[in-house]
Amino acid sequence: MIRKGFLMKVYPDKHEEYEKKHQEIWPEMVEELHNHGAKNYSIFLDKATSTLFGYVEIEDEEKWSKMATTEINQKWWAFMEPLMETNSDKSPVTIDLKEVFHMD
Template sequence: MIRKAFVMTVYPDKHEEYEKRHNEIWPEMVDALHHHGASNYSIFLDKETNQLFGYVEIENEEKWNKMSATDINQKWWDFMKPVMKTNTDNSPVSKSLKQVFHMD
């Protein structure tokens, strides 16, 4: 199991919409995430900075990296583009964080 953490940015006036869209996440998106080895996935919001902190556990990097090319993931990115900062391919602008401590 590999732990991954990252930060993204939601638009200041889209906090509620971002949360609503994730509360209503499509079952086929959840299935695809599981199929690509994701589990224990959480996203947290800092309302003062509009920063999102994401955490996910994956089985392996190769399997996880294939998720971005799936049709459902592309559709999700398009759906989320109006509420957060994105790259030209509609993927979220995301910065990976280095793990510096872990305790079981």
Template sequence: MIRKAFVMTVYPDKHEEYEKRHNEIWPEMVEELHRHGASNYSIFLDRESNKLFGYIEIENEKKWKQMAETEINQKWWEFMDSVMETYPDKSPVSTNLKEVFHMD
């Protein structure tokens, strides 16, 4: 497994909506994430900074990158565009973090 961590930004007045949408995540989105090798996926919110910290484990980078092109992922990005910072293609503005320590 490859461990990935990243930071995104949710709009200050959209914290509850962001969480609600993830609590009601579409089953077909979860299925597609699994098909693309994702597991152990968590997102945390720092309310003071509006920063979202994401952690996910993936099988391999190539398979994971293909997730972005799926129809369901494109629909999810469109759905989430109004609650978080996104690029023109609706993908979340995201910064990958470098792992500097890990303990099992």
């Protein structure tokens, strides 16, 4: 299992809407995440800075990288674009973090 941590930014006035949309995440999105090897996926919000910290465990980097090209993921990115910092392809601006410590 590969552990991934990353940062994203939600707009300060969109915290509640961002959380609501994730509480109502589409079942087909969850299914596709599972199909691409994602498990134990969490997103945390630091309200003071509007920073999101994401954590996900994946099976394989190559399999996980293919998630971005799925139709449902592209639809989700467009759905979330008004709430957060995004790239020109509507993907969230993401900063990957290096794991420096882990304890089971």
